[in-house]
Amino acid sequence: MKIISVNAGSSSLKFQLLSMPSEETITSGIVERIGDENGIFTIKVEGKKIVKELPIPTHNVAVDLVLAALLDLKILSSFDEIEGVGHRVVQGGELFKDSAVVNDDVIKRIESLSDLAPLHNPANIIGIKAFMKVLPKVPHVVVFDTTFHSSMTDEAFMYATPYSWYQNYGVRKYGFHGTSHQYVSERAAAILKRDDLKVVVCHIGNGASLCAIKNGKSVDTSMGLTPLEGIPMGTRSGNVDPAVIELIKQKEGLTVEEIISALNKKSGYLGVSGISHDSRDIEDAYVEGNKRAELTLAIQTKRIADYIGSYYVYMGGLDALCFTAGIGENSSYLRKMVCERLGVLGVKLDDQINSSVRGKECLISSEDSKVAVYIIPTNEEVMIAREVMRFIK
Numbered sequence: 207m208k209i210i211s212v213n214a215g216s217s218s219l220k221f222q223l224l225s226m227p228s229e230e231t232i233t234s235g236i237v238e239r240i241g242d243e244n245g246i247f248t249i250k251v252e253g254k255k256i257v258k259e260l261p262i263p264t265h266n267v268a269v270d271l272v273l274a275a276l277l278d279l280k281i282l283s284s285f286d287e288i289e290g291v292g293h294r295v296v297q298g299g300e301l302f303k304d305s306a307v308v309n310d311d312v313i314k315r316i317e318s319l320s321d322l323a324p325l326h327n328p329a330n331i332i333g334i335k336a337f338m339k340v341l342p343k344v345p346h347v348v349v350f351d352t353t354f355h356s357s358m359t360d361e362a363f364m365y366a367t368p369y370s371w372y373q374n375y376g377v378r379k380y381g382f383h384g385t386s387h388q389y390v391s392e393r394a395a396a397i398l399k400r401d402d403l404k405v406v407v408c409h410i411g412n413g414a415s416l417c418a419i420k421n422g423k424s425v426d427t428s429m430g431l432t433p434l435e436g437i438p439m440g441t442r443s444g445n446v447d448p449a450v451i452e453l454i455k456q457k458e459g460l461t462v463e464e465i466i467s468a469l470n471k472k473s474g475y476l477g478v479s480g481i482s483h484d485s486r487d488i489e490d491a492y493v494e495g496n497k498r499a500e501l502t503l504a505i506q507t508k509r510i511a512d513y514i515g516s517y518y519v520y521m522g523g524l525d526a527l528c529f530t531a532g533i534g535e536n537s538s539y540l541r542k543m544v545c546e547r548l549g550v551l552g553v554k555l556d557d558q559i560n561s562s563v564r565g566k567e568c569l570i571s572s573e574d575s576k577v578a579v580y581i582i583p584t585n586e587e588v589m590i591a592r593e594v595m596r597f598i599k
């Protein structure tokens with residue numbers, strides 16, 4: 207059975223065609239710069255990347271492009287081979303505690319959450335509608351970034367703000383990267399052959415969040431109402447005192463929107479280092495002795511360790527610590543810097559293994575470590591395809 211996983215953003219559309227239930231990737235790709243004269247369409251076939259530059263004015267054009275390529279490249283002989291489509295949706299709010307089969311009511315409910323995710327939900331809906339137009343007969347399933355965290359209790363998800371803000375506008379922590387945290391923590395449980403585990407997943411990519419998972423359920427996570435909360439990221443600040451906004455408004459004459467945008471797009475690695483948002487550039491500069499690059503990594507790894515310490519206390523211990531996503535899977539520096547700060551919890555890395563392994567599932571802690579430390583590559587597309595399968599059944 208073939209299932210397509212879709213992740214539609216405001217100007218991009220990522221897709222992956224999977225064979226289920228074997229979970230093999232048949233092909234994957236991305237359409238970038240939708241709405242632009244110089245759109246880019248990339249598709250991977252048998253390990254090779256095919257890249258085309260062409261105008262891609264709308265998401266409908268992007269979807270047509272993807273589906274036509276599947277036929278032209280003989281990946282599919284007909285669209286009838288696709289038996290379901292899974293759509294990543296960023297914000298499910300309190301309305302969605304599970305994935306759902308798309309219908310008019312579901313679309314309306316996702317639309318009603320756009321205030322909470324103005325950059326993401328409207329783009330997700332455009333992607334859903336574009337695919338439904340071309341594949342109207344198969345089930346379309348929406349899978350939310352927030353659902354996995356719906357098991358958090360109110361003491362973990364509430365902010366200490368006026369209660370009416372929560373009642374009237376849904377001001378609370380929702381958390382994101384849920385499909386990734388779920389996938390990785392389920393892998394950890396499978397590797398350790400136990401369900402009664404206390405796990406922390408560190409999803410450290412350009413966007414980054416941590417999740418505390420007890421007995422398979424998310425009990426706390428670092429991102430909040432939006433993905434801005436938590437640890438510093440490629441371009442996001444993570445937590446700051448909200449009073450910073452008032453001060454910068456006065457000093458630089460910026461609007462609140464402009465300041466929030468700077469906290470989202472000009473902070474984190476990019477803001478502190480002044481070098482780049484990309485961890486590889488920061489690490490290169492750090493190795494060359496650049497002090498701001500060193501500080502950038504120190505701030506981030508301190509904050510990651512702070513969260514892990516608080517999750518250790520909250521869960522009453524820690525069995526497994528898992529690193530995933532672009533930086534978590536690939537950067538031995540980052541993993542080492544975090545784990546060195548966790549020595550007091552009995553975390554010990556095997557330095558040799560840590561520095562030689564990247565991008566593949568591996569135990570990287572030493573034999574006498576009190577906590578098992580793993581690299582577990584994430585796979586959000588497989589998780590989405592599994593959800594589609596669950597609903598088809």
Ligand code: ADP
Pocket residue numbers: 410411412413414440483484485486487531532533536537
């Ligand atoms: P997102 O999905 O949030 O856009 P990714 O999970 O793809 O982000 O992570 C992107 C980050 O991963 C970038 O900072 C990039 O430098 C980093 N990364 C990717 N490969 C490597 C590598 N080999 N070594 C170090 N960092 C890497």
